Amino acid sequence: MASVSFLEGPLIGGRQLPGGGLGWLDARREAGARRFTELGLPTQKLESWKYTRLRPLDGTCYQPVAASDDTPRIDAVPGIAGTQARIVFVNGRLRDDLSNLGDLPEGVRFMPLETMLRDDPEWVEAHLGTVAGDGPDRGESDQAMLALNEAMMDSGFVLHVARGVRLSKPVEVVYLGGFNDDAIAYFPRNLIVLEQGAQATLVKHHVGQGVGAYFANAVTEISVGDGAIFRHYKIQAESIHATHVTTLHTRIGRDATYEAFALSIGGLLSRTETSITLAGEGAHCGYHGAYMMRGNEHCDNTSVIDMAVPHTSCKQVFKGVLDDEARAVFQGKIHVARNAQKADGRMLNKTLLLSNRAEIDSKPELEIYADDVQCAHGATSGQLDTTALFYLRSRGIPEALARNMLVQSFLGDALDEISDETVREAFLDRVIHWLPAHCYLAGEWKESA
Amino acid sequence: MLEIKDLHATVGGTEILKGLSLTVLPGEVHAIMGPNGSGKSTLSYVLAGREGYEVTGGRIIYMGEDLTNLEPEERAAKGVFLAFQYPVEIPGVPNSTFLNEAVNAVRRYRGETELDKIQFIKMLRAKTKELGMSDEMLKRAVNVGFSGGEKKRNEVLQMAVLEPKLSILDETDSGLDIDALKIVADGINAMRSPERSSIVITHYQRLLEYIVPDKVHVLAQGRIQRTGGKELAMELEETGYAEFAGEAA
Numbered sequence: 001m002a003s004v005s006f007l008e009g010p011l012i013g014g015r016q017l018p019g020g021g022l023g024w025l026d027a028r029r030e031a032g033a034r035r036f037t038e039l040g041l042p043t044q045k046l047e048s049w050k051y052t053r054l055r056p057l058d059g060t061c062y063q064p065v066a067a068s069d070d071t072p073r074i075d076a077v078p079g080i081a082g083t084q085a086r087i088v089f090v091n092g093r094l095r096d097d098l099s100n101l102g103d104l105p106e107g108v109r110f111m112p113l114e115t116m117l118r119d120d121p122e123w124v125e126a127h128l129g130t131v132a133g134d135g136p137d138r139g140e141s142d143q144a145m146l147a148l149n150e151a152m153m154d155s156g157f158v159l160h161v162a163r164g165v166r167l168s169k170p171v172e173v174v175y176l177g178g179f180n181d182d183a184i185a186y187f188p189r190n191l192i193v194l195e196q197g198a199q200a201t202l203v204k205h206h207v208g209q210g211v212g213a214y215f216a217n218a219v220t221e222i223s224v225g226d227g228a229i230f231r232h233y234k235i236q237a238e239s240i241h242a243t244h245v246t247t248l249h250t251r252i253g254r255d256a257t258y259e260a261f262a263l264s265i266g267g268l269l270s271r272t273e274t275s276i277t278l279a280g281e282g283a284h285c286g287y288h289g290a291y292m293m294r295g296n297e298h299c300d301n302t303s304v305i306d307m308a309v310p311h312t313s314c315k316q317v318f319k320g321v322l323d324d325e326a327r328a329v330f331q332g333k334i335h336v337a338r339n340a341q342k343a344d345g346r347m348l349n350k351t352l353l354l355s356n357r358a359e360i361d362s363k364p365e366l367e368i369y370a371d372d373v374q375c376a377h378g379a380t381s382g383q384l385d386t387t388a389l390f391y392l393r394s395r396g397i398p399e400a401l402a403r404n405m406l407v408q409s410f411l412g413d414a415l416d417e418i419s420d421e422t423v424r425e426a427f428l429d430r431v432i433h434w435l436p437a438h439c440y441l442a443g444e445w446k447e448s449a
Numbered sequence: 450m451l452e453i454k455d456l457h458a459t460v461g462g463t464e465i466l467k468g469l470s471l472t473v474l475p476g477e478v479h480a481i482m483g484p485n486g487s488g489k490s491t492l493s494y495v496l497a498g499r500e501g502y503e504v505t506g507g508r509i510i511y512m513g514e515d516l517t518n519l520e521p522e523e524r525a526a527k528g529v530f531l532a533f534q535y536p537v538e539i540p541g542v543p544n545s546t547f548l549n550e551a552v553n554a555v556r557r558y559r560g561e562t563e564l565d566k567i568q569f570i571k572m573l574r575a576k577t578k579e580l581g582m583s584d585e586m587l588k589r590a591v592n593v594g595f596s597g598g599e600k601k602r603n604e605v606l607q608m609a610v611l612e613p614k615l616s617i618l619d620e621t622d623s624g625l626d627i628d629a630l631k632i633v634a635d636g637i638n639a640m641r642s643p644e645r646s647s648i649v650i651t652h653y654q655r656l657l658e659y660i661v662p663d664k665v666h667v668l669a670q671g672r673i674q675r676t677g678g679k680e681l682a683m684e685l686e687e688t689g690y691a692e693f694a695g696e697a698a
Binding site for chain 2: 385386387388390391392393394395396397398399401402405406408409410411412413416
C-alpha cells in the first residue's frame with residue numbers, strides 16, 4: 001500500500017534527515033509518522049478530496065533519494081531575473097552550487113531549513129507548526145499530507161524578516177524534480193515569518209524536467225506580522241510524471257497584507273490546499289491563481305479563507321484554461337466568523353474549456369456567521385467566444401494566434417492581480433509559452449500592455 | 450470587384466439568403482437596405498466567412514476568385530473587411546497590439562515584410578490623426594469601455610489600417626448620434642477611391658446623407674427585391690418597407 005511505503009522504505013534510519021538528533025524534532029517526526037499511518041492517504045470519501053484521487057501514488061513506491069545519490073547535473077535552472085537570492089533543490093537535495101544567498105540586508109534570514117536547524121534550532125522549534133498546527137478550527141482534510149510532511153521533511157527553507165525590515169527585491173526558491181530512474185519523493189518544509197512592519201516578496205518554482213516519476217509533498221507556513229506585507233508567488237510547472245501536493249497555511253496579522261498568486265501550468269496530478277486566517281483587524285488577503293492544463297493533467301485548488309475578526313477583506317480570482325482531457329477542481333470557501341463584522345470577501349472562479357472532454361468542478365462557498373458583511377462569489381465555465389474569434393480572424397489574424405490572444409485575454413485580469421511588475425511579466429511569459437504555436441513575440445505584448 | 454450569383458445560405462439549418470444576386474464594380478458604393486430579419490447581417494457574415502453561415506448554393510466571386518471556401522483570415526488578407534454592427538470587446542489585449550498583429554498577419558499572408566514596431570507606430574499615428582482619434586484609444590484594451598461612437602470609430606480605424614479593397618459596413622450607423630455619425634462617415638469617405646468598393650448595410654436612410662451611394666438595393670426575404678439610385682433611399686424613408694415585407698414581416 002502506498003501509504004505505508006513512504007515510511008517503511010530502506011531510507012528511514014539510513015539517511016540522516018535534517019535536524020536528526022534534535023529531540024523535539026525527532027518527536028515531531030515520530031508523531032507525524034504515527035498520525036499518517038493512522039489516517040492513510042486521503043480518499044474521495046473526505047469532502048474536500050471528493051474530486052481528486054491521488055491515483056499516481058497507487059502501487060508505486062516513491063522513495064527519497066539516498067544521501068549517497070548524486071543528484072543530476074543541471075545547467076539551467078529556471079528562474080526570474082533580478083532576484084536578490086536563490087535557493088535551489090534538485091530532487092529534494094540542496095544544491096549549494098546552484099544556490100546564491102547573495103547579500104541579504106541586516107535582519108533578513110533566508111536559508112535552507114537544514115542550515116537553520118544547525119544555526120538556530122531554537123528559532124525553528126519556536127515557529128515550526130505554529131501556523132499549521134492541529135488547531136480546533138482546522139479541518140481533517142489536509143492532515144494526512146501535513147502529517148506525512150512532518151514525518152519526512154527533508155528540504156525546504158526559512159525566510160525570516162525582522163521587524164520593520166523591507167526586502168526590496170524578490171527572493172527565490174526552486175524545487176527541481178525529474179532526471180531519475182526510480183520513483184522518488186521529496187518533502188519540502190518551508191517556514192516564513194515576517195515580523196511587524198516587515199516586507200518581502202518570494203517566488204517559488206516547482207519545476208519538473210526530464211523523465212522519471214516523482215512526488216513532491218510540500219508544506220509552507222507563513223506568519224505575516226502586524227502591518228507587514230508579504231507577496232508570495234508560485235509557479236507550478238511540474239513534469240507530466242509529477243504528483244505535486246502543497247499544503248499552505250497563512251496567518252495574517254492586524255493591518256497586514258498577504259498577496260499570493262499560484263500559477264499552475266504543469267503536473268500530472270497537483271493539489272494545492274490553502275488555509276488562510278485573517279487574524280487581525282484590518283488584515284487583507286489577495287489569493288489568486290491561474291491554471292492551464294492539457295493532456296490528462298489534473299489540477300486541484302482548494303482553499304479556505306477564514307475571516308476571523310472584524311474589518312478584514314479578501315479577494316480571490318482564479319482562472320483556468322483546460323484543453324484535451326484535462327481536469328481542474330476549484331473549491332474555495334470564505335468563512336466569516338461570528339462577530340467578524342464589516343468583512344469584505346470576494347471570490348471568482350472562471351474556466352475556459354478548449355475541449356469538450358475537459359472538465360472543471362467548481363465549488364465556491366460562503367459560510368457567513370456575521371450579519372454586517374459584504375461577500376460575493378461567482379463561478380462560470382465556458383468555451384472560447386466564437387464571435388470574438390471571428391472578429392479577430394476577420395482582421396486577418398490566423399485562427400491559432402486568435403485563439404492564443406483570447407486565452408491570454410481571458411487570463412489577463414487574474415494576472416493583473418500580481419502587483420510586482422517583474423513577476424507579473426515573468427508569469428505572463430510562462431502563460432504565453434504554454435500556449436500552442438506561440439507565433440508572436442512575448443516582448444511585443446509586454447511593451448504595449 | 451464582387452459578383453454574387455444566386456446565393457443561398459443557411460444559418461442553423463434555416464435558409465436566410467434565397468437566391469441573392471449583386472454586382473459591385475471597382476470604386477462603387479452600394480447601399481443595402483431592408484427590414485429587420487431580411488438577411489442583411491447574414492449577407493455580411495457570409496461575405497466575411499463566419500463559421501455557421503453555410504453557403505448552400507450560388508457563388509461569390511471576388512476579384513475573379515470564389516470566396517466560398519476561404520477562411521475569414523484569408524479573405525481579410527485578400528482585402529475583404531467587415532465593420533461589425535457590434536464590435537467585440539477583448540479585455541487585456543491593447544488596441545495597438547491587436548492592430549499590429551492584424552497588419553502583420555495580413556502582410557505575412559501577402560508575402561510582404563512585416564512592419565517593425567517603429568514603422569507600425571508611425572503608420573498608426575498618421576491614421577489616428579487623419580481620423581481625429583486620440584492615441585489614448587490605442588493603449589486601451591480593444592473596445593473595452595469604449596462608447597458606441599468610439600467602437601465604430603475603432604472599426605473605421607481598423608479599416609484605414611488594413612486598407613481593404615472591399616469594405617462591408619454592417620449597420621455602422623446604429624447607436625450613433627449625429628456627430629459620431631459624421632466622424633465615422635468622414636472616415637469612410639476618406640477611403641473612397643477608384644480601386645475600392647464598399648457595401649453599406651443600413652436600416653435607415655440617414656447614413657446615406659453622409660455616404661452617398663452609387664446604387665441602393667432593397668433586401669427582403671433573402672433576395673434583392675429592387676435596385677435603384679440614391680433616390681430609392683429617400684423613397685424608402687417615406688414609404689417604409691411594407692411593400693417588400695411579405696410573409697417575412
